[in-house]
Amino acid sequence: DAKTTQPPSMDCAEGRAANLPCNHSTISGNEYVYWYRQIHSQGPQYIIHGLKNNETNEMASLIITEDRKSSTLILPHATLRDTAVYYCIVRDAGGTSYGKLTFGQGTILTVHP
């Protein structure tokens, strides 16, 4: 699996966009980028995933660079409830490895009033 690197922590003001970076320079052609988050004491929550095109859903946007070596998760209008640990995971979508995700340390995002 491709290794990911995320900053250990970030701050964001409430109402502003939160931009969470992730480096995955060894990503291979069939690997997707997945983002999850874990709010304190709760189970992780899926946010979004993508292969090479930018993706958007009701929670966030995912921007993947053209060379696919890095990506950015964007929470467009952060709220206090977005304070959580955000995990960037790279994994191929199928085959024998599907579902076996490796959660690293993630980025602790703190949203301030």
Next chain:
Amino acid sequence: NAGVTQTPKFQVLKTGQSMTLQCAQDMNHEYMSWYRQDPGMGLRLIHYSVGAGITDQGEVPNGYNVSRSTTEDFPLRLLSAAPSQTSVYFCASSPPSSGANVLTFGAGSRLTVL
């Protein structure tokens, strides 16, 4: 849909006792898995199942058993609890094929072994 339901939410065991953590999902997901999370660490995969009757080991399977007799249920058994198994346990499920990495997690079961 209730999603993924884990019971119990909290449990205290003495060393050597056995117990089963229950996990049930009502989304007809084929794939189910168990993770543990220890302070300051990410989640680690214990066991997983790609369908009824099929289970396999993850990263940290020692001390745990699983079975998958139905699509809905995936219990995790601790045969002889040890203090090192004090952790928060999360069950997850996902649909097959390209959706398999879009996991839905339960709320967690916090286990303390004395």
